[in-house]
Amino acid sequence: MAEEKQEEQGLKCPICGKKLEDNFFEYHCDDCGFKVQHVISGTKIEDDELKKILAGETGPVHEFTSPKTGNTFKAMLKLSANKLEVKMVFDWDSGLKCPKCGKKIMESGKGFFCEGGDFKCWREISGTEISREELKKALEGQGDELGFRSHKTGKTFLARLVLNEAKDGLEFKFAERKSEDTGLKCPHCGKKILETDKGFFCEGKDFKCWKNTRGHEISREELQKILEGQGDELDFVGKSSGKPYKGRLVLNDAKDGLDFEFADKKDGLSGSELTDIARDGGSGAGEGQ
Ligand SMILES: [Zn+2]
Ligand SMILES: [Zn+2]
Ligand SMILES: [Zn+2]
Numbered sequence: 236m237a238e239e240k241q242e243e244q245g246l247k248c249p250i251c252g253k254k255l256e257d258n259f260f261e262y263h264c265d266d267c268g269f270k271v272q273h274v275i276s277g278t279k280i281e282d283d284e285l286k287k288i289l290a291g292e293t294g295p296v297h298e299f300t301s302p303k304t305g306n307t308f309k310a311m312l313k314l315s316a317n318k319l320e321v322k323m324v325f326d327w328d329s330g331l332k333c334p335k336c337g338k339k340i341m342e343s344g345k346g347f348f349c350e351g352g353d354f355k356c357w358r359e360i361s362g363t364e365i366s367r368e369e370l371k372k373a374l375e376g377q378g379d380e381l382g383f384r385s386h387k388t389g390k391t392f393l394a395r396l397v398l399n400e401a402k403d404g405l406e407f408k409f410a411e412r413k414s415e416d417t418g419l420k421c422p423h424c425g426k427k428i429l430e431t432d433k434g435f436f437c438e439g440k441d442f443k444c445w446k447n448t449r450g451h452e453i454s455r456e457e458l459q460k461i462l463e464g465q466g467d468e469l470d471f472v473g474k475s476s477g478k479p480y481k482g483r484l485v486l487n488d489a490k491d492g493l494d495f496e497f498a499d500k501k502d503g504l505s506g507s508e509l510t511d512i513a514r515d516g517g518s519g520a521g522e523g524q
Contacts, residue, residue, distance in 0.1 A: 246282065249289045249318045271321045276300055280312065280321075288312050288321055299323070309344030309358075329367050334374050335402040342367060354403050360396070361385060373405050374398055380410070417455050422462055423490040430455060442491050448484065449495065450474065461493060462486060468498045 246255045248264035255262040255269075262285070263270035271289075273279060277300035280288075288294050294312040301308060310323040329342035333349035340347050346357040347370055356370055361383035372378045373396040384391045394407040419428040421437035428435050434445040435458055446453050450472030460466050461484050472479050481498040488494075 246286055246289060249314055269319060275312065275321070275323075276302060284312075285321075288314055293324060293327065329370070331367070331371055331374065334398055340370075356405050360405070365396070369396065370405075378408075383407075417458070419455070419459055419462060422486055428458075444493050448493070449482075453484070457484075471495075 246262055247253065248255055248267060248269050250267045250269050251264060253264055253266050255264055259273075261270050261272045271280075271285065278297050280294075280297075284294050291314060296309050296311055298307050298309055300306070310325050311327055312321050313324045314320075315322045326341045326343045329340045329347055331340040331347070332338070333340055333351060333354045335353045336349060336351045338349055338351040340349050340354065344358065346355060346359075346365070347367075348355045356365060358365055363381055363383050369378065369381070376397060378395040378397060380393050380395050382391055382393055392409070394409050396405045397408045398404075399406040413431065415430045417428045417430045417435060419435075420426070421428055421439060421442045423441045424437060424439040426437055426439040428437055428442065432446070434443060435453075435455075436443050444453065444458060448471075451469050453469075457467065457469065464486070466483050466485060468481050468483055470479055471482055483496045483498055484493040485496055486493060
């Protein structure tokens with residue numbers, strides 16, 4: 236019994252069936268010359284996996300490093316048709332069906348491609364790697380919200396991936412940007428002030444107030460009071476110091492935004508706090524421009 240166990244654990248030559256010799260760097264067959272390295276392009280292949288590969292299975296996706304360029308790439312390992320070597324396979328069936336033509340979607344290190352040539356989805360989308368599971372969810376309309384980084388601006392953003400209208404790829408679906416009528420009138424032109432998740436903006440594009448001002452999230456009610464000249468004392472936070480301070484927001488002279496005023500100008504503020512506030516933008520309230 237114990238002997239059998241031992242036998243099972245040894246790796247056998249896929250050509251002649253002889254037990255493979257292990258010389259630390261590679262397995263090799265003395266009889267027919269078959270050999271396979273333990274580390275292939277920087278990736279160690281475990282015995283369990285190798286055993287399956289030698290039995291004809293295609294291994295899991297690995298990340299390899301090109302010894303020439305140092306670049307990483309993804310591939311799977313498989314025994315070659317003549318069984319003389321273990322080779323890399325770059326395309327495999329993702330198990331997913333093309334949403335356009337129903338043919339197989341093949342997966343490679345570069346991405347996902349329909350056999351019929353109509354659907355494609357790159358492996359990396361705006362700095363985020365798309366897994367088979369994520370593609371599956373996206374095709375089912377169940378994609379999670381993922382973080383991306385714009386190649387152009389470097390800014391990060393959240394979006395879900397969904398099938399595009401042409402059904403030949405994915406596109407971003409951003410969280411609904413609500414743009415609600417606040418019921419407030421623009422102090423400059425009298426048109427509607429709309430609220431989005433970023434701030435309050437006049438339809439006529441002349442008034443704006445960012446929601447996050449000096450670490451304070453301005454509510455619609457607060458803005459209303461401010462526009463009526465009844466603004467409450469609010470709590471702010473110094474951007475660099477993280478220190479809280481109090482102040483008031485008032486409509487600026489140009490009536491196109493808000494200005495900041497200290498709650499009590501006689502309040503003894505330390506030098507660093509003043510610097511901090513100055514850094515936050517001494518004139519005009521708001522940030523994010
Ligand atoms: Zn052999
Ligand atoms: Zn297709
Ligand atoms: Zn306006």
